[in-house]
Amino acid sequence: MFEVEKINSFYGKAHVLRDLSFSVPHGKVVALLGRNGAGKSTTMKSIIQLVRPASGSVLFQGQQMIGLPPHKIAKLGLGYVPEERRIFTDLTVSENLMVGLQPPRDGAVTWTQDMLFDLFPNLAERRNNRGKALSGGEQQMLTIARTLMGNPRFVLLDEPSEGVAPVIVEQMAQVIKQLKSEGLTILLSEQNLHFAQAVADLAVIIEGGAQVYFGTLQDLGAHPEIRDAYLAA
Numbered sequence: 001m002f003e004v005e006k007i008n009s010f011y012g013k014a015h016v017l018r019d020l021s022f023s024v025p026h027g028k029v030v031a032l033l034g035r036n037g038a039g040k041s042t043t044m045k046s047i048i049q050l051v052r053p054a055s056g057s058v059l060f061q062g063q064q065m066i067g068l069p070p071h072k073i074a075k076l077g078l079g080y081v082p083e084e085r086r087i088f089t090d091l092t093v094s095e096n097l098m099v100g101l102q103p104p105r106d107g108a109v110t111w112t113q114d115m116l117f118d119l120f121p122n123l124a125e126r127r128n129n130r131g132k133a134l135s136g137g138e139q140q141m142l143t144i145a146r147t148l149m150g151n152p153r154f155v156l157l158d159e160p161s162e163g164v165a166p167v168i169v170e171q172m173a174q175v176i177k178q179l180k181s182e183g184l185t186i187l188l189s190e191q192n193l194h195f196a197q198a199v200a201d202l203a204v205i206i207e208g209g210a211q212v213y214f215g216t217l218q219d220l221g222a223h224p225e226i227r228d229a230y231l232a233a
């Protein structure tokens, strides 16, 4: 579904992604792992063209993403949930969801508010509360739910478990498994190996913007030396 091939991305003169390659097969969950500053967020931004790679290729269902404007990429069915939560704090939960509404898309689930409230029971209870009244974890869930209102085929989640309470992390894992069972393809960036092991099929580990591992989480489990070298304890 997704092929990232030898991308090189820069911030000014800083060379941040180096010949980075990996793929995300249809219907799978792939975890992008690496330490702080390894280049995970930059990889996501380079896929959706918020950062423009200087070279390389990003194919989504065979179509080249490099050079397309980000809004066209969103229209193709790519949903992006950035690390920083972007909700409208003065709108209610329900109104925030309406902001994300897009027409149905062939080959993707057509989400309704009720379906999303089934998926995120915490949000259902708070549907008439303003965004600013939500906890950090609930805001994170609302950001994901709003992205789903766009009926994406493929979702990029930047550090969904970061800074949220353990009970919410557990719910987040359940949500990701549910989305996978609905046929969604997911790339998530993570520093939490335990979370990745709970939800992902494949892992890409990056260090200094280059790929140092691409394979199953089971195989990674059999290679503690890779974990010790490239992931935070």
Ligand SMILES: Nc1ncnc2c1ncn2[C@@H]1O[C@H](COP(=O)(O)OP(=O)(O)OP(=O)(O)O)[C@@H](O)[C@H]1O
Binding pocket: 011, 014, 016, 034, 035, 036, 037, 038, 039, 040, 041, 042, 043
């Ligand atoms: N806007 C920017 N301008 C300049 N340098 C940047 C910018 N954003 C990130 N960087 C640098 O690029 C490198 C990769 O950052 P990136 O945010 O992609 O890493 P990350 O793996 O997502 O880390 P984190 O977990 O801290 O978000 C880091 O050295 C970072 O300091």
